[in-house]
Amino acid sequence: ELGPYRHFMQKEIHEQPRAIADTIEAVIDNGAFAPELFGADAAEVLRDIEGVQILACGTSYYAGLTARYWIEAIAGLPCSVEIASEYRYRTAVANPKHLVVTISQSGETLDTMEALKYARSLGHDRTLSICNVPESAIPRASRLVYYTRAGAEIGVASTKAFTTQLVALFTLTATLAKLHGRLDATQEAEHLDALRHLPGSVQHALNLEPQVTGWAERFAPKDNALFLGRGVHYPIALEGALKLKEISYIHAEAYPAGELKHGPLALVDEAMPVVVIAPNDRLLEKVKSNMQEVRARGGELFVFTDEDSHFGPSDGVHVIRAPRHVGVLSPIVHTIPVQLLAYHVALARGTDVDKPRNLAKSVTVE
Numbered sequence: 001e002l003g004p005y006r007h008f009m010q011k012e013i014h015e016q017p018r019a020i021a022d023t024i025e026a027v028i029d030n031g032a033f034a035p036e037l038f039g040a041d042a043a044e045v046l047r048d049i050e051g052v053q054i055l056a057c058g059t060s061y062y063a064g065l066t067a068r069y070w071i072e073a074i075a076g077l078p079c080s081v082e083i084a085s086e087y088r089y090r091t092a093v094a095n096p097k098h099l100v101v102t103i104s105q106s107g108e109t110l111d112t113m114e115a116l117k118y119a120r121s122l123g124h125d126r127t128l129s130i131c132n133v134p135e136s137a138i139p140r141a142s143r144l145v146y147y148t149r150a151g152a153e154i155g156v157a158s159t160k161a162f163t164t165q166l167v168a169l170f171t172l173t174a175t176l177a178k179l180h181g182r183l184d185a186t187q188e189a190e191h192l193d194a195l196r197h198l199p200g201s202v203q204h205a206l207n208l209e210p211q212v213t214g215w216a217e218r219f220a221p222k223d224n225a226l227f228l229g230r231g232v233h234y235p236i237a238l239e240g241a242l243k244l245k246e247i248s249y250i251h252a253e254a255y256p257a258g259e260l261k262h263g264p265l266a267l268v269d270e271a272m273p274v275v276v277i278a279p280n281d282r283l284l285e286k287v288k289s290n291m292q293e294v295r296a297r298g299g300e301l302f303v304f305t306d307e308d309s310h311f312g313p314s315d316g317v318h319v320i321r322a323p324r325h326v327g328v329l330s331p332i333v334h335t336i337p338v339q340l341l342a343y344h345v346a347l348a349r350g351t352d353v354d355k356p357r358n359l360a361k362s363v364t365v366e
């Protein structure tokens, strides 16, 4: 069942080009973003929404955080994202014109299910679930559904479920943008094209595996690591830190790079590896000055960038380049190297990669 792979996690990381292609198949075949992709009465549910409330846990929550950048920038709708276990126990103000989106690989996470029920009890009747398991509890309790087609995910640490959630959320964003008159035919064609090319770009990122393996030995003896990103890549830093802590048991924290000076810089010294997600986007110059702040304190930098960013390795600065910057879908491509890093560091430390201690694949209790 594992084929050439040592663990399900490694296999599932490598399945991502296929999982993404399967998840976007319906959109590509349709040749357009259309509400019907989310359910028969989706046009009616989505047309006059005034905002989006995303609810999820763990990695699925980070997919939601990424989507917020897209939904506000591309669809022009206000979007909040909240951890389901927090939302369900606080007194929230509901706006029935907001769409409640739950994200869950398993479709059985108790807190996410309860957050959905709570939202409904507050008067939210426009509900949409992004889920990987057909007919599981959360999609059954939602009016609209988009199924990711990652296939069964066996490794406890979520990999292909996350990147397929992201393409589903991007599809939702573009569909909302179109319904709200914010996507013209040219932009729609560009987004469809970007999706069509994504499996290939993810494959190129997977080809970086030997380079990432080269970093793993340096990480293996560390006790702590810091992950930095800005903008839409900040949630990818969070996901990278979560993957590393889950399977290698190295304590890892992620921060938006602009927050360094507001506290975490105090932790940086020669012993602290700092992983930076630094693609060639409009925030790159800001990220570079954050990297200088780290180097000035002796921190060792491990930078994931892309080909057109024009900066290379130097003393204490290691650089791995993904292929050409892919624009709006860049966070999906940049997820691959952080997954590979966590995997190879865990291998070097000899942990149980597919079944990390204390964790369960599906969290059906509080």
Ligand code: F6R
Binding pocket: 057, 058, 059, 060, 061, 103, 104, 105, 106, 107, 108, 109, 112, 156, 157, 158, 159, 242, 243, 246, 361, 362, 363
């Ligand atoms: C992390 C991980 C968990 C899940 C979380 C939500 O690698 O797998 O953080 O993402 O338990 O699970 P689902 O998506 O099934 O609701």
